[in-house]
Amino acid sequence: MTILGTAFGMAFYLLHSVSGESGYAQNDFKRTHLFASLKLQICSSPGDLEDAEPDDYSFSCYSQLEVNGSQHSLTCALDDPDVNSTNLEFEICGALLEVNCLNLNKLQDMYFIRTKKFLLIGDSEICVKLGQKSITCKIMNIVKIVKPEPPFDLRVVYREGANDFLVTFNTSHLKKIYVKDLLHDVAYRQEKNENNWMNVNLSSTKLALLQRKLQSGAMYEVKVRSIPDGNYFEGYWSAWSPSYHFRTPETNGTGKMDPVLQTVSILSFFSVALLVILTCVLWKKRIKPIVWPNLPDHKKTLEQLCKKPKKNLNVSFNPESFLDCQIHKVDGIQARDEVENFLQGTFPPPLEESEKQKLVGGVQGTSWPSEHAVLTPETFRGDSPLRCLPGNVRACNIHELPSSRSPNCRDDGKNWSRVYQGLLLSPGTTNGALLPPFPFQSEIVTLNPVPQGQPILTSLGSSQEEAYVTMSSFSKISEL
């Protein structure tokens, strides 16, 4: 308006200079000029028009390819919603098939078009037109302003075996031919934390969220959106998909064990405990003899044969302390033939216990003739000295048994009777030779403390029959 006023003023001055000679014209001209200048002043005074800024017709657009079959869409909108959009039109020219330009249709505050005629190569010009006049234009490339369709069918599944949450969703772009490759943004948060969104970018439609990274027993919200991957097709983020809500399972402090695993672990514990107890109990009697068997020891075996002496064992070499024991003296040793004859008549094999006792008793009670040598099993013991025949005895070695023997002579006689019987019945005597209870003519049984397992009779003389005391018979004896 200022410029217009100035132009008018200059025009009036020019007119004045051209026709300034006429008097009455001068007055009229002056009056008109004054009026014009006043008008100019009025017009140029500060008002709404001068300070009024031009309408902002800036706009933005986005495209969606194959939104309906093979049809594409273009949507534009003015950035300033307050702009009077009456009679405004949008037009796109360039990069079109068969036509030069296309007009967009108006829908409320937006302008859009749906067409197949986008070439998808090269730039287009989009203009805002008021009538036939273009107000503002922008150069855009349809493939650089692509806005994908939002994903859908968002689901979250808890996988107990993997201890994670599998997030899956679908997108319509998987079936399209142009914009197939998208970048997805999965956002999730705990519902009580309103603005604490966690984002994960991925190119596939599946995502696994680890359970340990989420809080147990909490409600979560998840949503997803997409954008072109940038390889030729570019653009904007799509709208968010509908949210999906899920709850994470509760987890105990120690963790819930599988009941089968729990049962197996309890049974295993008790089995191991029972095994340990049985091992401790049966170690000495059953397990150790098998694992670490004891080697045969003659001394121990001998000790086992004989009873342990009583505590009040009275060991003495004083003959007066053995006054209670019956001492049978050996008056002499009878000749062998007589002994054999005697034996054949009185000792049938096998000897019975009772007969042997009688024999022993007989030997004890009766007094043999001095010519006869009587050697009872008792005499082997040494509690009573052997009766040696003064005549025929070559050697008469009397060895007392160790002091472990008790002065109770009768009790030990039983043991010796058993020993004697065992010796009689030993395999070494299979030839039928019986071990005579009496020594042979020339030898007297010597009693020496021998190791366990070895035969007590060290020599049997040069008799025809020799009896062998084997280790096996001895071990049998030790078992007794």
Place this chain on the structure above:
Amino acid sequence: MITLAYSYLMLDLVSFRYIFGIPPLILVLLPAASSDCDIEGRKGNEYEKVLMISINRLDNVIEIGSNCPTNESNFLKKHSCDDNKEAMFLYRAARKLKQFLKMNISEDFNLHLLIVSEGTLKLLNCTGKVKERKAPSQGEGQPIKNLEENKLLKEQKKWNDLCFLRRLLEKMKTCWNKILRGAKDP
């Protein structure tokens, strides 16, 4: 005076020949010797993401099997994707594609045909106009005997055209691959 005027006339004629004779000849010969096309899509994104998709779609539409004649068409005999002539070949092939719009096979067919044709021309950005020889029409002077023969001829022509189209698209794909390969391997 007469001699002088004659000499001037002869000089003018010679000048006239050189002025008005040779330059037009040069102008006529220049387009055949030089290429005014500048290939913009050498990176291959436009071809891979748009053109190749449409070419494949056209191949799917052209379901004629392998019964096409083995002899090369006249167009392909004259124009080939030789070295330094790739752009010109693609330019001519793209313009040739537009002739198949008349077949009017389907809307989808026409759409992809236009994408390949217009897209190729857009990428080539040829500035000079290339004169295309008008293909001699076949059978224009032959009288049509009857409707059945006419129909048969039309079918035969359509089949021949489809064979030629398929062959042309193959050549275009090969030529584009040659251009892109050359762009990757300098």
